[in-house]
């Protein structure tokens with residue numbers, strides 16, 4: 001098991017944003033986390049990456065690469081999992097969990113290449129202090145950044161000032177920044193949000209490509225995308241995990257239909273209308289984002 005949570009809970013005053021979640025991710029899986037607005041999805045990511053400390057429960061991470069301990073050193077390679085329950089964001093990144101954000105997290109006035117190169121320098125490993133030294137002396141980081149730009153389809157824009165990229169390109173660059181430092185697990189928070197329908201296809205293709213050699217957790221409201229690319233779907237509702245399984249099972253789950261999908265995927269309903277969930281008012285974002293068809297290509 002790559003990642004495991006046990007009774008994971010986060011309370012904000014009287015609100016229980018994440019409520020006793022037992023979740024496990026196998027290495028190599030692409031697992032989408034879905035649920036209505038306020039279900040606790042982003043809070044779950046914040047707990048996994050150390051942005052927030054749990055009120056209760058545990059998180060364990062067992063990276064195939066051995067990861068880095070809280071002091072940045074590698075584990076002993078015996079396969080013993082790291083307890084990252086109380087780890088900081090820097091420690092989870094060193095361990096091998098990287099993340100892209102819902103709201104763009106790039107340096108807008110730096111070039112595209114500089115954004116990835118800085119992430120490569122500050123990324124995994126024990127040399128984040130080198131960020132403050134002359135960036136031009138690190139040819140290996142330059143090479144890594146160049147290779148990442150190639151992979152994310154932005155090779156031609158390396159010298160472009162980041163704020164001039166299209167929204168879709170910025171979302172791809174966010175994924176590129178998260179890739180720097182060679183993580184084992186990527187957490188992607190709504191990578192297609194706000195992207196035009198043409199751009200969505202490119203971002204989805206990139207996620208599928210990245211999932212070939214990384215484990216991925218994806219928060220996504222576009223049900224066409226989720227059903228198409230996920231190996232597994234976990235559904236949060238009011239902080240609790242109400243379903244967890246392959247897309248076809250989750251789509252047919254009564255509790256999920258009730259809480260979120262509102263008819264999506266049922267015969268003669270939303271699938272045929274290509275318009276997502278049946279009732280936007282009751283089902284939140286599934287309806288709002290469901291109007292797009294992604295190609296029904298082969299699963300990974």
Ligand SMILES: Nc1ncnc2c1ncn2[C@@H]1O[C@H](COP(=O)(O)OP(=O)(O)OP(=O)(O)O)[C@@H](O)[C@H]1O
Pocket residue numbers: 012015016017035036037038039040041042043044
């Ligand atoms: N820092 C915080 N302080 C207080 N309450 C918070 C905080 N962060 C989140 N919450 C609350 O926790 C609950 C879960 O929020 P969260 O953002 O995790 O949901 P979400 O599923 O990611 O929603 P969305 O799909 O809208 O992004 C909400 O009721 C939210 O208001």
